[in-house]
Amino acid sequence: MLLKKNIPLKYIFGKVKYEVTFVAIYATCIVIWDKYFHVINISIPLSVPMVLGTVLSLLLAFKSNQAYDRWWEARIIWGAIVNDSRTLTRQLLSFVSDPYVSVQLKEFQDRFINRQIAWCYALGQSLRNKPITEEIREYLTPDELVFVSKHDNIPNALLQLHGRDLKELLEEGLVNKYQQIELDKTLSRLCDSMGKCERIKNTVFPVTYSLYIHFSLFFFILLMPFALLDTFGIMEIPMVITIAIAFFLIEKMAIHLQDPFENKPTDTPVTAIARTIEINLKQMLNESKLPEKIKAGESDYYLL
Template structure:
């Protein structure tokens, strides 16, 4: 995620970050401008055709396309914001579980095990959502060595299983009462609820037909626009059509990027930083 000062207008206007849509669409912008110039030459110099009221149709279609893109962007941002709320819940629940364990349990070895497991769960969830699951990155202990995590299909579940096992052992040896077990269960359950909610976002993209329809409409809108625009604007239609292509394609690119907010793109959620925050907080509380 890119960190920036939203009040620094001039720097933001003239900055060209590697994720900026202008960089990504620049070849297309140049291509559209050249295409518009070619259409102008053919209409004015070769075919010598004239059209009347050529802007009306594109004005109407542009209004409809704008509504579609607004809905598309809002849907993508809603997924991004829901993902941020879920990871905020990860932060709160990790702290709450660590604080409760610290208050209830007196055995420092048990506290250390929970510190390791809570941090491991967040790391496993982060890597799982980024398709980078690697058990070798998890912290190990004598009770849960690397071999425990080696054979897995869903790494967060393996870590959650260990936390539930620890709680059950504490209950069986009398270190937890029934009330305290219920007291801890809320946070334990929330971990699985959160990863399930993230998976729902990640594995449920915008419907294919809707996605491809918008791209087709943008393509048809932009590549038919020069036919009429050159009659009114002559060669000035080249920067005008290129600008419109940049605006519409950029909106679609931004929506594509933020609809899956758990990756490594510049506009994705800072889940790496969130993991480091959780790890530091839990370690401070329990170790």
């Protein structure tokens, strides 16, 4: 997630440097060609590229709207993961009832909730196509690690272990039948959130749509110099470049927003959210040793 501060101009304009360089050279060539060879006769009335510009703005506005919706949906899903992780912990603590207040029970709860923390981190990593880290391993028992290693989809395997523990809770009489169902519903919601993230990750935004906009945008930029040459002369170059930057930037923004799990600064900050969950759950378990919240440093402009 990009933060409000410190965004370096280099980051912003770095996105469009190749396109803009090309446009700058192209616009300069047109001016030079016009000046020294006088061979260009195709002067286009300004209204042609301008109306094309309106059309393009409309399409770009719709596209960035849909990209924004994907990005916001991804954030909503991770918000739901926060909520369901807290709910799962509250339910585990307030449902399970043991007359002997045994040490085993406390250990069981700790193991369950640690696994939930691991699930959050593991989901974030798997969405970014990265292996699970050493940090995640520490939250899992050796048995769990063996079980998990046999699965392609690690978060799904962890949910299966959650389900297995619920069964144990019921069989040992620590939760009643309704509480098992209720805890299972929370697992189903977590399973839904996981599947929704995978859906956004695995579904390419309609390619033909993006391609069409990209082609039209280039066609529009290539027409611009011919329309501006008559009125502005050499001043045409900075104007074409400025307009090109504006349109390319908004196109790039939409492209970045539409893929929120790609290990880029515009990503949904899944690691920071998982850390928040970690702190919340540990505090609910009364643990004193808490990790630091992930905060952006002085010079950072984004949070992952």
